Amino acid sequence: MGTSDQPASAATATRRGYDSALRRSHAEQTRAQILDAATRLFSERGWAVGMREIAAEADVSFETVYAKFGSKTKLFLTAFDVAVVGDDQPVALARRPEFAALSAGDRHERAAAAAALATDIYGRTSGLHRALREGASFDPDLASRLVEARRRQRSDVRAAGEAVAGRRLDGDEAEGLWAVISTEVYDLLVHDAGWTHARYREWLADATLRLLGPD
Template identity: 80%
Template sequence: MLDTAIRMFSERGWSVGVREIAAEAGVSFETVYAKFGSKTRLFLTAFDVAVVGDDQPVPLVDRSGFTAMSAGDRRERAAAGAALAAEIYGRTTGLYRALREGASSDTELAAKLAEAYRRQRSDVRTAGEAVAGRTLTDDEAEGLWAVISTEVYDLLVNNAGWSQSRYRDWLADTTLRLLGPA
């Protein structure tokens, strides 16, 4: 059910119905509601699973892709961060679009969007400091957060037609430029 929900919310946005998701997943509408209770809860569960790539209760900052930003030289750390961002946004950009759509009319989704941006902002600062090997200024952290955003990924990959590898290379180089000399 969750894989189907992730795919359908990503492709069709917040407007996709639970009945459509249930039919596509080969389960009854009642089964979905018994497990999740509402469309909002189904979406929020799907979103959380998509961000980290599985349903294990391990925070992103404790996962190997994140901790890889603390190993190697600055270029290797920046490349690890860019690879992680590309991987996550490849799974979640459509869900972020759906979340922004739904947040305009659902207070629980609006709260999730605010929390997702807060967490993303914090994670980007932590990642940037791992890559830089030092504490970032607020301007550096905020600028990095803006560049390493789902919106920029969406513009470059889904709208401008960049490949994942072009995006990863650009993001690693841009990160290094934003952080300045070692």
């Protein structure tokens, strides 16, 4: 009798595994929909966007958004972190292949790679940076994240500059590069002056080379 029960038990276990995988897949898809919607709306409208608007944009219930993220601040910070690196994997930018590419080729190629990386990141995050600056005036968690985002960007820019230069940067070089490779300058040139991404990318590569000086 135990032998006859085995096929049924195996089928039940397989079915449970399938159902569990299906639920995980659905949960991940829902989470991704909410993050996509939040990223779009925060980028377009700033911190004032409400959770109900995000739920409607994601085509999910208001309760689902809260169940997944707990608060507007947590949702925003998750969307911000995902946008910086381009995915939901817990791998810092400085440890990613696109950052390692800054050390490959000659100095012009490395500067071009750095400019391309910055352009891609700001294309995803410039609107979120504006929302973060707005929200930091009202929310202490966002104020702390703004300080941390600037600290991290400062560190990443120095590391990128040293990879491009192939040497250590002095204080003025690192700080100057940090100022040039900033979301504020990107906004001025792309959003206010109307530059294309291609024009900004080429300008940034040239500006980086000028700041770092000759080989």
